[in-house]
Amino acid sequence: MSTQPSLEQLRFNMIEQQIRPWDVLDPQVLDLLATVRREEFVPPAHRGLAFVDMEIPLRGHPEEAIRAGQIMLAPKVEARLLQEVNPKPHEKVLEVGAGSGHMAALLAGRAQRVISLEIEPELVKMARENLHKAGVRNAEVREADGxxxxxxxxxxDVIVLSGSVAEVPPALLQQLKVGGRLVAIVGEDPVMRTNLITRTGEASFTTAQRWDTVAPRLLHFPAPSRFQF
Structure with missing residues (x-):
């Protein structure tokens, strides 16, 4: 007689079969994924998908949610974004796109303070409730245009865009400290790359293109530049 795997077995399988093979090897990140209860940040209707390698719609019709960017990113994408920016215990983090609050909870496990911006009121409420239930006290969600x-x-110190953009607005880069890092999935479907941008001086930045993936658009970010000079 077959028995259903436990939540802990499913969590272990997610880490070992999806996340670690995707070059997420930082032990602190892996420990967080084992302790932050991802299933508690998933809408009840989709809880059975909590540990599946996919984006999870957060409200309404799944296709509409994906078009509107109202999703949880796939576990391996969240994990690798976290590894890229590598928040430190003294650092302050800005996240754009709170979604269900799960990425904010992961960031809060590493950083001193997290402010997560979410434009959709229903998701603001969801993320706040999820973080409160999870006992995360150093992350707050604000209703705002990220x-x-x-x-x-x-x-x-750190800015995380939890979704894709055509390009990173200069206004966001100016909100980084010198030495600060911003991670964003940049480009046009089907070719997007994760960019890690580091502020190296008052007027200087370096950009490392790290890995390819695809993610739904964040709202209200600028369209791509049409002209190259």
Whole structure:
């Protein structure tokens, strides 16, 4: 007689079969994935998909949710974004696109403070409730247009865009501290690359193109530049 695998077995399988093979090897990241209960950030209707290698719609019709960017990113993508920016215990983080609050919970496990911006009121409520239930006290969710960032609270050590953009607005880069890092999935479907941008001086930045993936668009970010000079 077959028995259903336990949640802990499913979590272990997610880490070992999806995340670790995707070059997520930082032991602190792997430990967080084992302790932050991903299934508690998934809408009840989709809880059976919590550990599956896919994006999970957060509200309404699945296709509409994906078009509107109202999803949880696949586990391996969240894990690798976290590994790329490598938040430190003294650092302040800005996340754009709170979704269900899961990425904010992961970031809060590494950083001193996380502010997560979400434009959709229903998701603001969901993320706040999920973080509260999970006992995460150093992350807050604000209803705001993340494309503008949050200059009044900056500068930030880390900025994470939890979705894709055609390009990173200069206004967001200006909200990084010198030495700060911004990670974003940049490009046009079907070719997007994860960019890790580091502020190296008052007017200087370096960009490393790290790995290819595809993610739904974040709302209100600028369209791609049509002209190259």
């Amino acid at each position: 494309a503008r960032g949050l200059a009044a609270e900056g500068p930030f």
